[in-house]
Amino acid sequence: xxxxELGAFLRTRRDRVRPAEVGLPQGPRRRVPGLRREEVAxxxxxxxxxxxELERGSSKNGVQPSAQALAALARALRLNGDxxxxxxxxxxxPVPPSAHGPSAHVQPALLGxxxxxxxxxxxxxxxxxxxxxxxxLAQHLxxxxxxxxxxxxxxVYRWFTDPQTREQYPVEDHPHHSRVFVADIQAAAARRxxxxxxxxxxxxxxxxxxxxxxxxxxxxxxxxxMDHKKIVHPTLGVIELDCYNLLSEDGRQRLLWFTAPPxxxxxxxxxxLSVIGTQDLxxxxxxxxxxxxxxxxxxxx
Numbered sequence: 001x002x003x004x005e006l007g008a009f010l011r012t013r014r015d016r017v018r019p020a021e022v023g024l025p026q027g028p029r030r031r032v033p034g035l036r037r038e039e040v041a042x043x044x045x046x047x048x049x050x051x052x053e054l055e056r057g058s059s060k061n062g063v064q065p066s067a068q069a070l071a072a073l074a075r076a077l078r079l080n081g082d083x084x085x086x087x088x089x090x091x092x093x094p095v096p097p098s099a100h101g102p103s104a105h106v107q108p109a110l111l112g113x114x115x116x117x118x119x120x121x122x123x124x125x126x127x128x129x130x131x132x133x134x135x136x137l138a139q140h141l142x143x144x145x146x147x148x149x150x151x152x153x154x155x156v157y158r159w160f161t162d163p164q165t166r167e168q169y170p171v172e173d174h175p176h177h178s179r180v181f182v183a184d185i186q187a188a189a190a191r192r193x194x195x196x197x198x199x200x201x202x203x204x205x206x207x208x209x210x211x212x213x214x215x216x217x218x219x220x221x222x223x224x225x226m227d228h229k230k231i232v233h234p235t236l237g238v239i240e241l242d243c244y245n246l247l248s249e250d251g252r253q254r255l256l257w258f259t260a261p262p263x264x265x266x267x268x269x270x271x272x273l274s275v276i277g278t279q280d281l282x283x284x285x286x287x288x289x290x291x292x293x294x295x296x297x298x299x300x301x
Contacts, residue, residue: 006065006090007057013077014040014055021078022115043076044069067093071105075133078108106132107248110255119274122257127188128198129155129181132253140273141231141239141258142168151201156181160209170230170238182215183222190221191251223247229258235276239269 015034022035022043035043041051046069053063054073065073070091074084084105088095096105110124114135121141123134130153131145139145151157158165159181166174189198205212224245231239241258248254260266 002090002092003054003063004057006087007055009087009090010040010055010073010077013079013083017078021112022076040073040076044072046072065091065093067096071096075106075111078111079105080108081105107253110246110248110253113246113255117257120257120259121270121273122255124253124255125155127191127252127254128157128185128201131155137270137274138258140276141233141270151204154201156185157201157205160205160212168232170232173230178211179215179220180222180224180227182212182218183220184224186216186219186221187223188251223251231258233269233273236269236272239273240264240266241270 014037017034019035019039022039024035024039037052037055038048040046041048044051050063051073054065067088070087070093073079074087079087085095106124111133114122114124114133117135119137121135121137123138123145124132126132134145146152146158148158152161155165159177169177185198185202189195189202192198202216206216207213225247226245227243229241229243231241233239241260243256243258246255258270260270
């Protein structure tokens with residue numbers, strides 16, 4: 001592991017990120033052109049001491065950044081695909097898939113928009129409906145995304161294989177969501193071509209779910225760009241919201257956010273949501289760290 005080069009690379013990337021780009025105030029007494037070390041650590045969910053050791057490039061404390069910590073730093077520093085790959089190579093870690101999967105590098109444009117939606121539930125997902133990053137309000141509304149890997153990281157996969165996943169929506173709406181999910185995956189499969197990941201997931205779902213197999217055989221295809229949803233919240237009851245999707249240029253990632261017309265009951269419930277926070281969300285999904293907070297856990301040896 002080339003710790004001095006890794007530290008130098010992190011330092012130069014930190015210097016070029018302006019506070020406003022990540023939702024931080026500029027401040028009159030700021031002495032550095034970019035972010036402070038502690039700000040990078042906060043954005044990545046790492047301790048300030050741990051990040052400082054990384055940037056110093058010192059090996060005396062046995063710093064060994066995990067893939068999870070590196071992915072968190074790539075997001076915090078707004079690294080592009082080449083820079084993200086370079087970061088992983090400097091740390092001698094396997095380079096993660098660039099466009100999909102739970103460890104995927106979030107496209108900077110979508111991440112920048114997500115940071116500006118602090119008052120709106122929003123998350124960035126892949127075209128297989130794997131959550132990559134989400135804000136606090138999205139967790140308050142939907143529960144934290146579960147810490148699954150492989151096919152189970154996909155919400156669509158869990159929709160057809162885990163009945164508990166469907167508790168998030170009223171029973172009468174389940175057929176609609178099933179049709180929309182399958183049509184969206186049809187579009188993703190065609191876009192990816194002979195992609196092993198989507199081929200394997202479709203084959204598994206056809207085998208495990210008769211509903212999925214029947215819907216897949218209709219060959220209906222439609223990219224999910226907008227939908228009206230009823231979400232069952234454990235404290236606020238049923239919340240009616242409009243869900244919008246902004247797709248990346250290659251279609252493999254999308255920013256998904258929820259909103260409601262001003263003055264509507266849904267808008268009032270969203271305001272309450274920011275107040276009650278994550279209280280009593282036990283019936284939603286398993287928990288996982290937001291934005292990979294605590295990603296340095298187990299990385300100091």
